[in-house]
Amino acid sequence: MKKIIKYIITDILRNKIILSYTAFLLAISFTIFSLEDNSTKGLLSLLNIVLIIVPLISIIFSTIYIYNSAEFIELLVSQPLQRKKIWLGLFTGLAGSFTIAFLIGAGIPIILFEATAVGFMILAVGILLSIIFVAIAMFAAVKIRDKAKGIGVTILLWLYFSLLFDGIVLFLLFQFSDYPIEKPMIAVSMLNPIDIGRILILLKMDVSALMGYTGAVFKDFFGTTTGMVTSFLILALWMICPLLISLRKFDRKDL
Amino acid sequence: MISATNISKQFGKLMALDNISVTYPAGECIALIGPNGSGKTTFIKSILGMVVPDSGKILFKGKDIAHDCHYRSDIGYMPQIGRYPENMTVGQVLEMMKDIRNHRGSLDDDLINDFNFKSLLNKRMRTLSGGTRQKVSAALAFMFNPEVLILDEPTAGLDPVASEILKQKIVREKEKGKLILITSHVLSELDDIVTQVMYMQDGKMMFYKPFDLLQFETGENKLSKAIAMIMQQNQFSDIL
Numbered sequence: 300m301k302k303i304i305k306y307i308i309t310d311i312l313r314n315k316i317i318l319s320y321t322a323f324l325l326a327i328s329f330t331i332f333s334l335e336d337n338s339t340k341g342l343l344s345l346l347n348i349v350l351i352i353v354p355l356i357s358i359i360f361s362t363i364y365i366y367n368s369a370e371f372i373e374l375l376v377s378q379p380l381q382r383k384k385i386w387l388g389l390f391t392g393l394a395g396s397f398t399i400a401f402l403i404g405a406g407i408p409i410i411l412f413e414a415t416a417v418g419f420m421i422l423a424v425g426i427l428l429s430i431i432f433v434a435i436a437m438f439a440a441v442k443i444r445d446k447a448k449g450i451g452v453t454i455l456l457w458l459y460f461s462l463l464f465d466g467i468v469l470f471l472l473f474q475f476s477d478y479p480i481e482k483p484m485i486a487v488s489m490l491n492p493i494d495i496g497r498i499l500i501l502l503k504m505d506v507s508a509l510m511g512y513t514g515a516v517f518k519d520f521f522g523t524t525t526g527m528v529t530s531f532l533i534l535a536l537w538m539i540c541p542l543l544i545s546l547r548k549f550d551r552k553d554l
Numbered sequence: 555m556i557s558a559t560n561i562s563k564q565f566g567k568l569m570a571l572d573n574i575s576v577t578y579p580a581g582e583c584i585a586l587i588g589p590n591g592s593g594k595t596t597f598i599k600s601i602l603g604m605v606v607p608d609s610g611k612i613l614f615k616g617k618d619i620a621h622d623c624h625y626r627s628d629i630g631y632m633p634q635i636g637r638y639p640e641n642m643t644v645g646q647v648l649e650m651m652k653d654i655r656n657h658r659g660s661l662d663d664d665l666i667n668d669f670n671f672k673s674l675l676n677k678r679m680r681t682l683s684g685g686t687r688q689k690v691s692a693a694l695a696f697m698f699n700p701e702v703l704i705l706d707e708p709t710a711g712l713d714p715v716a717s718e719i720l721k722q723k724i725v726r727e728k729e730k731g732k733l734i735l736i737t738s739h740v741l742s743e744l745d746d747i748v749t750q751v752m753y754m755q756d757g758k759m760m761f762y763k764p765f766d767l768l769q770f771e772t773g774e775n776k777l778s779k780a781i782a783m784i785m786q787q788n789q790f791s792d793i794l
Contacts, residue, residue: 302653313641370637377602378654379627553565553605 300384300391303375307392310371311364317396320356324348324404332412339504342417345405346500349425350493353401354432355457361393361436362453366446373554386549390437390542397429417503424496431492431537432457438541441548464491481516492537495530555580555702555733556601561610563596563757570596571607572757578735578750580701583728585744585765586737587781588754594737595634597754598706601735602631627655630700634707634737636691638679644690645675648697657698665693668719684711692720702733709743717743745777753784760788 311317328345335341368389375385405425409418436453443449468487472480488494502521520526557577563570570593578584586594599605601612603619603626611618614625638647652661669689674682682690688711695703705724709717724747728734738744752762761784765777774780 306650310639310641368639371639373604373633373637374639375654376604377626377631377633378651379623379625380654381623551606554599 300388303380303385303388304392304395306371307368307389308396310368311392311396316360317400320360321400321404324401325408328405328408332408338413339417342413342421342504345409345421346497349405349421349428350497351461353425353428354461354493357397357429357432358436358453358457359450361397361433362440362450364393365389365437365440366449376554382550383546386437386546390433393437394430394433397433398426401425401429417500420500420503424500427531427534427538428492428496431534431541434538434541434545438545438548441545441552460491460493464494468494485517485520489530489533492534495534499527499530556612556614558597558601558612559610561597561600561607561612563593563600563605563607569757571600573610574754574757574759575610576752576759576762578733580733581731582749583724583734583736583747584750584752585748585777586735586752586754588760592754593757594754595706596757598631598704598735598737601704602626602629627657627698628701630695630698630703632688632691632695632703632705632708634710636687638687638690640680641678643676643678644671644682647679647690648675648694651694651697655698659699662696662699663693665689665696665719665723668723669693669716685713685716688712689716692723696723696727700732703727703735705734705736707737709738721747742776742778748777751777751781753781755788760784 327348331344331348332338332341335344372385372389376382402422406422409422412418435456439453439456440449443452468484471487472484488498498517498521502518521530555578559575561571561574572593574593574597586597588594596605600607601614601619603623606620611620613619614628617625619625642650648666669692671689671693674686674690679687679690688708692705692708695705703724708720708724712720721743724734724736728747734747736744736747748765750762751765751768753760768777768780768784769775772780772783774783
C-alpha cells in the first residue's frame with residue numbers, strides 16, 4: 300500500500316494542478332491578510348474561500364483524477380495486490396496531497412498573521428473538508444461508469460452542498476417560522492459538512508449574537524465541548540461513510 | 555492448475571458467461587477461440603479476478619480465488635489492449651511493476667532484449683503506438699517467470715518480426731511446462747503451439763478437446779480450417 304501511495308503522490312505532483320492550487324491559496328491568503336487592517340475581517344474572507352473553493356477543487360480534481368487513473372487501476376488489479384489496498388492507497392494519496400496543499404497554502408499565512416483559536420479552527424475545518432470531498436468524489440467515481448456523467452454529478456453535488464442546501468434550509472426556516480425549530484435546525488445542519496464547518500468557525504468568532512435566537516441555541520450546542528466533539532465526529536462520519544461505501548463497491552466492480 | 559465450475563456472468567441483459575466449467579492442467583497450451591463478443595475476454599478476466607462472476611467458483615492450484623490476490627503472482631497477463639499510466643515512461647512502468655510485484659528470483663528479460671527496449675525506455679506511454687504498447691504488455695507478462703501465462707490476442711497489432719519473436723518465446727515457455735492460455739483471431743499462427751482447443755459462442759462453451767482429436771474428427775490439419783468446419787456444421791445443425 301505504501302508503494303501505491305508513493306506512485307499516486309509522485310503522479311499528482313507531476314501534474315501541476317495541486318502545485319498551482321497551493322500557490323493560489325498562498326497568494327490569496329497573504330493578500331487577504333495584508334489588505335485588511337483587522338485580521339478578524341481577513342479571517343472572515345478566508346472563511347468563504349475555505350468553504351467554497353476547497354470543496355470545489357477537491358471534489359472536481361479527485362473525480363477527474365480517478366477517472367483518468369482507470370488504466371493505472373486496471374493494471375494494478377491484475378497484479379497480486381488487494382483491491383482494498385489499491386483503493387485506500389488512491390484515497391490516501393489524494394487526501395494526503397490536498398491536506399499538504401492546504402496546510403502550506405492556508406496554514407502558513409494563518410500561523411503568521413492569526414495564530415488564534417479561530418485561525419486553527421479554520422485550518423482544521425479546511426483540512427477536514429478537503430478529505431471529506433475527496434471521499435465523496437471517490438464514491439461518485441466508483442458508482443458512475445461514464446466519465447462525463449460522473450464529473451457532472453460531482454459538480455451538482457458541490458452545488459448542492461454549497462448553495463442548494465442553504466436555500467432549502469432558508470425555505471424551511473421561513474415556512475416553519477411560527478414553530479420553535481431552532482433545535483431541529485441543529486440536526487438539519489449536520490446533513491451538510493460545509494454547514495457544520497461554517498457554524499463551528501462562526502461560533503469561534505463570537506459573531507453568533509448576529510444570528511439572534513438561533514445563534515444562541517447554536518452557541519448552546521456547538522459552544523460546549525460535547526457539541527464540538529459531536530460535530531467533529533459527524534465530520535469524521537462524512538469522511539468514513541462515503542469511503543467505506545466506495546470501498547465495498549470497488550471490491551466487486553468489474554474492470 | 556486452474557479449474558472453473560459453473561461460472562456465470564451477466565452484463566445487463568447480455569449473458570456474457572453461461573455456466574462454464576472447465577479444468578486446465580499444467581503444461582498445456584490452450585487456444586480459447588470464438589467469435590467476437592463470445593465471452594473470451596470476460597472469462598480470462600474472471601480468472602484474473604478483474605471481473606467478479608455472478609455465480610460459480612474458480613480454483614487456482616486448488617484454492618478459491620475469491621477475495622485472494624496472492625495467486626496472481628503466479629500469473630503473467632498480457633491484455634488485449636494494454637492500458638498504462640499515460641505520463642509515465644516505459645522505463646518507469648517496468649520499474650514500478652518490479653517494485654509492486656516484489657519478485658524474488660531472477661527476472662526474465664528475454665523479450666526486453668529481443669524487442670530492443672533500450673531506445674524506448676525514456677519514451678512516455680502516451681507517445682507509443684499500439685504495437686509498441688503490445689510489446690510492453692508482452693515484456694511485462696513474461697518478466698516475472700510466472701507459472702501461468704494468459705495472453706489475450708497477443709499478436710494483434712504486432713509487426714511480423716515482433717510477432718515471430720513473441721511466438722518463439724511462447725514455444726520456449728511451453729517447453730518449460732507452463733500453462734499457457736491464448737485467445738486469438740489469427741488462428742494460423744497457433745497451429746504449432748496449441749495442444750487443447752476451447753471453443754466459445756454466446757457465452758457458452760461449445761467444446762473443449764485436444765487439438766489432435768479435433769484434427770482427427772474434422773480431417774483437417776490446420777486449426778483455422780478445423781474451426782471453420784465446425785462452425786459450418788453448427789450452422790447446418792441450426793437449420794435442420
